[in-house]
Amino acid sequence: MSHHTTPSKGFWTPANILTAVILAIGLVLTVKRFTMGIGSVTNLTDDNPWGIWIGFDLLCGVALAAGGYTTTAAVYLFGMKKYQSAIRPAITTAFLGYTFVVIALLYDLGRYYRLPYPLTIYPGPTSFLFEVGLCVALYLTVLAIEFSPALWEVLRWKRLRYYAHSLTLVLTIFGVVLSTLHQSSLGGLYLIAPSKLHPLWYSPYLTMFFFVSSIPAGLSMVIFEGGLSHKFLHHKMDDRHLAESSGVTLGFSKAAAVVLFAYFNLKWIGVALDHNWQHLATGWGAWFLVEMFGFVLVPCLMYAVAAREKNEKLAFWASILTILGIVINRLNISLIAFNWQLPAEARYLPSWEEIFITVFIITLEVTVLRICLSKLPILHEHPEFKGAH
Amino acid sequence: MEFMTLHDFMFWTKGMAYVGMGLGLVTFVAFWLFVTERDEDRFADKEEE
Numbered sequence: 033m034s035h036h037t038t039p040s041k042g043f044w045t046p047a048n049i050l051t052a053v054i055l056a057i058g059l060v061l062t063v064k065r066f067t068m069g070i071g072s073v074t075n076l077t078d079d080n081p082w083g084i085w086i087g088f089d090l091l092c093g094v095a096l097a098a099g100g101y102t103t104t105a106a107v108y109l110f111g112m113k114k115y116q117s118a119i120r121p122a123i124t125t126a127f128l129g130y131t132f133v134v135i136a137l138l139y140d141l142g143r144y145y146r147l148p149y150p151l152t153i154y155p156g157p158t159s160f161l162f163e164v165g166l167c168v169a170l171y172l173t174v175l176a177i178e179f180s181p182a183l184w185e186v187l188r189w190k191r192l193r194y195y196a197h198s199l200t201l202v203l204t205i206f207g208v209v210l211s212t213l214h215q216s217s218l219g220g221l222y223l224i225a226p227s228k229l230h231p232l233w234y235s236p237y238l239t240m241f242f243f244v245s246s247i248p249a250g251l252s253m254v255i256f257e258g259g260l261s262h263k264f265l266h267h268k269m270d271d272r273h274l275a276e277s278s279g280v281t282l283g284f285s286k287a288a289a290v291v292l293f294a295y296f297n298l299k300w301i302g303v304a305l306d307h308n309w310q311h312l313a314t315g316w317g318a319w320f321l322v323e324m325f326g327f328v329l330v331p332c333l334m335y336a337v338a339a340r341e342k343n344e345k346l347a348f349w350a351s352i353l354t355i356l357g358i359v360i361n362r363l364n365i366s367l368i369a370f371n372w373q374l375p376a377e378a379r380y381l382p383s384w385e386e387i388f389i390t391v392f393i394i395t396l397e398v399t400v401l402r403i404c405l406s407k408l409p410i411l412h413e414h415p416e417f418k419g420a421h
Numbered sequence: 422m423e424f425m426t427l428h429d430f431m432f433w434t435k436g437m438a439y440v441g442m443g444l445g446l447v448t449f450v451a452f453w454l455f456v457t458e459r460d461e462d463r464f465a466d467k468e469e470e
Contacts, residue, residue, distance in 0.1 A: 290456070
């Protein structure tokens, strides 16, 4: 297997030094946040109670972690076994993605120690937020069990691995149901604010838009990470992963092209149903068109050409554009086009500390991901469990 | 475009949505053919090894 030929490098590489600096500053800001309160590090106000920790860390984090349910559904529910090798990287990314979404949420909650309250003390079953909380908690549990066999294999705990693996189909069904629910409910959170969100982004169909757009987001993350793994962790991949990676990229490109095409059409039907055409001639309309054409239609066509021409490099670039598009869409809805009628001085701009804590959380996630990919059988099969998936 | 009644508004907006859906579906067929045109053995129903 090719993953035995690990190149040896010193620990203090430029990337590791940068990581260490970001983590050190982030830890200081974390102490400040949890000892001096949320107001000491953020520009949040009563007009803008949700900042980038919700708009970016949570909304984008959940959408981009959708690779877990899309990949497991493709393999275990639709029987596309040729994508089997993408399962573990996708589940690892999703598990870490959701874990760090919850960690980011702890920063944003005024009284973070009350995180379990909605499920225990004050359940509000008519609230979208309750539904999101319940689904994320359950789905994180599902992902933890789906992720665990890699850990049990390294620890050689065969019985636990057997039990976790035997739950695969049930967990996949559970994961798809929970993801459908909470991906859409995150959009549903904004249904309460039709007067605050710009009409081009507000729609009674926000729930559907969030769910549909999460599918290409997840697929794009799998393609993007597959491309990066192929480039930087080539030595960790075994022959099967290397052989199947091209098929995964091109197959997912085709799926992403189709769903992006559907999403593009649905968004315009949303504009038509609310009769928002007149807003297209404004500055906000120009920005909406940039999002729709530059970050939905263009990557859709790039994916289509990539799938048709079997061009993996083009698929990789399309995945970057799609990921950027999802980030722009979620930021537009939660921050940029939110409170659009307020005067400039009352608009929200994140403080440098908020931005740095977001960078800190992403760096922490990437660091844990790097450790998982290098220490666990994710990009290769464990020698004692070959073909046991 | 000015609407005098709710019926006018619904008729116009739903009409536009239906036209959009029709165009979208027709375009999708062309899009799908474009994406899959060069696939090997498009009409075979075989199991992947």
